[in-house]
Amino acid sequence: MSSDELENTIKNFVDKYNKNIKLQNMLKNWSSKVLIWIRNINKGFVVRIEKGKVVEITKSENFNEGNVKIVGDESILIDMFKGIKNPSSLYLNGVIEVYGPERDQIILDKIVEEIWG
Numbered sequence: 001m002s003s004d005e006l007e008n009t010i011k012n013f014v015d016k017y018n019k020n021i022k023l024q025n026m027l028k029n030w031s032s033k034v035l036i037w038i039r040n041i042n043k044g045f046v047v048r049i050e051k052g053k054v055v056e057i058t059k060s061e062n063f064n065e066g067n068v069k070i071v072g073d074e075s076i077l078i079d080m081f082k083g084i085k086n087p088s089s090l091y092l093n094g095v096i097e098v099y100g101p102e103r104d105q106i107i108l109d110k111i112v113e114e115i116w117g
Helices: 004-020 021-028 075-082 085-093 102-114
Strands: 032-038 043-050 053-060 066-073 096-098
Touching: 004 021, 004 043, 004 053, 004 075, 004 102, 021 102, 032 053, 032 075, 032 102, 066 075, 066 102, 075 085, 096 102
Parallel strands: 032 066
Antiparallel strands: 032 043, 043 053, 066 096
């Protein structure tokens, strides 16, 4: 996998997420596996969340991993996780795709709102 920049960007985002006490309290009962899939290279990262805290980030070549999927081109995902581009706008304009249970999608929206609000 060639996306060191995306991996570092995700790690920085996860660090902000894990340090946010409000999110930790709000999501203490949430566990999930989120696949961040890089459409233009068909590879991605799985972010495993246990009781509201990210506990692991692994590389993946399997699109079927994760119960929630965020799909986009590498440069868009980097800008999104850096907070340069608004995930809601990207989704509404069809630039990224999000798949998974509605509850998880709502939680992702809350996380974005809290971190980049």
